[in-house]
Amino acid sequence: YGLGATASKVDQTQAREVLDYVKKLAAEQGFDFNTQYQTSNNYTKSDKAGVKLDWNINSRNNLSVRWSMVNAKQLNSTSGASSLVTDLYAYDFVSKTNTFIAELQSRIKDNMSNEFRASYVRVRDFREPLGDAFPMISVSNVGGGTLNLGNERSSVKNRLDQDVISLTDNLTLYAGAHTFTFGTHNELYRFTNLFIQDAYGTYYFDSPQDLYDGKIKQYRLGHANVAVTGTENWEPTFWAGQIGVYAQDKVALGDRFDFTYGVRADIPVFPTKPDENVPFTNSEVAKKWGVATNRTAKSTPLVSPRVGFRWNISGDNRYVFRGGAGLFTGRIPFVWFSNNFSNTGVQLSALNIQRSSSEASAALLDKMSLILDPKGQGANEALSTSTGGGSQTINVVAPDFKLAQTAKVDLGLDARLLGIDWTFEGIFSKVINDVAYKQLAYEPDGGKTVSGEYKSLSFDNRPMFKKVTGGTPFANIYMLDNTSKGYSYCLMASAAKSFSFGLDLNASYTFTRSYAVFNGGSSVAQSNFAYNYTRENPNDPEFGLSAYNIPHQIKAAATYHVNYGRNDRWTTSLAAVYVGTSGAAYSIYYNGDLNGDSSGANDLFFIPTDAQVDAMLAGGAITAYIDKSTGKVITTAEQQAADMKAWLG
16 A cells, blocks of 8 residues: 555645655754655564473472563554555564463372462563654545654554563362362562653644645644653553452262352452642542542452353263353453553643634644654644643543453353264353443533534434533543443354364354443553544443454364374374454444544444435535545535435435
8 A cells, every 4th residue: 555556545646745845844944854655564573482391390299380482573554545654654563572480280188289380471562663753744635545744643652561470379179079179369560651642743734735834733742741750751660460369169969960169359459559640639520530640449359259060961971061150350451550650640741732622722723833853842832821721631540440340151062963073152241340431521511412513413412512621731531430331142053073084174153242331442541432432421331332243253174184103103284274254343433523522533423314414414514525635526515415325325
């Protein structure tokens, strides 16, 4: 999808003109913008290594120690069909992981054994831009696509260091028909996260002509408050952990039926606290929601009881009926907690000024200019004080926040018929606690609705929002919260057969339905809120099909094994694999902040009837499509309405 590619929607003549203009402007400002449109192919590279040592200490103790390393690099943010980027915009995502594991297996007595495992995982992830520092410039409506020049806004200062220590111990006792297991699993995490978006400034223009005229559509800037942090590259470091203890009893009720029951308790711990933003703590919005920047999730134990069974119906394992039910507690990505350490409003400042948000913002952007010096963005920032808008993005945790917890029920049947191994299984899951985000700086504006704001959308009754932190430093406030909405179910059937001459065949079909409120597609709180689609209130979204819902999946594989050499000590395997899936769920949303909730990409599109399309046309909601660079009408409003009816029909 480089410049001039057949499938590209970007007008190559306009693209060249835009790049030449920016190069000329850079030269006038004393900079050499030596770049071209990106043409590299995407790549993923990795180096792997590992060592394992097994030591039979004596007849009762075995020790295993192993180390593995993965050093990977992947090229990201390259050009696509609807976008064209310069070399500086692409970046390498580099990930280096070292894992150390030690495991001791001990047989203490004939009826008692113990397993101890300790591990340390060291992960270093960072983004590496492919060029010199330069502001990001995004120009829309270049033909049918968008140009992105300069450094990608989220990648210039982006690094995450993770150190994870795990300790596990399981003691097993055999007492007649009972097999008791008592254990503990504990994890300790250390994170250091450098993440400053828009560090060199980000400029959006609605067309090439707007770029030439200096008409900025949106301006963003982020930086560390050096007077507080002492460095431009401020990065918070914090510790977290999770303690788990459990007990289980497996009972053999005869020689065909096993029953298992047990309980587990998990306790999250957060020994490190974010800094307090005192003015925020004393603000009305913080008092209303009971939040503060220096609070984290509580160390509340989450108890998970479970039961299970296995019934060997035929006694020879030809027919086995099995199942279980219980609660399961999991972790969430701790980078979501790191947002609360980065965004206290004390160490970092962020500007996000949009022309469409208010007349004052539009007037401010008219005063700003396109500054190509990545260290000279302070001139535009100084102008922003005249709007009275905030520059602090605050991330907090809900007072009663809990880790993710799910209830599950599983039933399965394993059978051997006609020489084929069959498996039929069904799983149902119900959310107990899942993650959701709220934007506390905005709330519903009384009884106002979209239909009252836009007469041409009289049939759309979703609520309008208003900002409640105007006149304060707090531009946006995102709260990490819980939801109990969501469930999924899965039905699966598989068949496998092995032949004596070395051929193995297997195939499976899986049907899935998954519903969720939050899909968690980003590491950034603002993005997780802003891109969570809803038809009503984004602070209390309805659940719908999960973004990861794949209704139908078929897998098939054939593997052929050949043994050769002395005593058949060597084996070569050849395999053919097929995976077929139905399409994932998708959403259609309005481009722009329809209801004033601070997000321009979360309002689901209202599917109108033909009569409502006619009303939209009469009310001016459907307009002609005009080439902004030439002023030429490409499609009339009437034809747009007709095309919409045909598309929806």
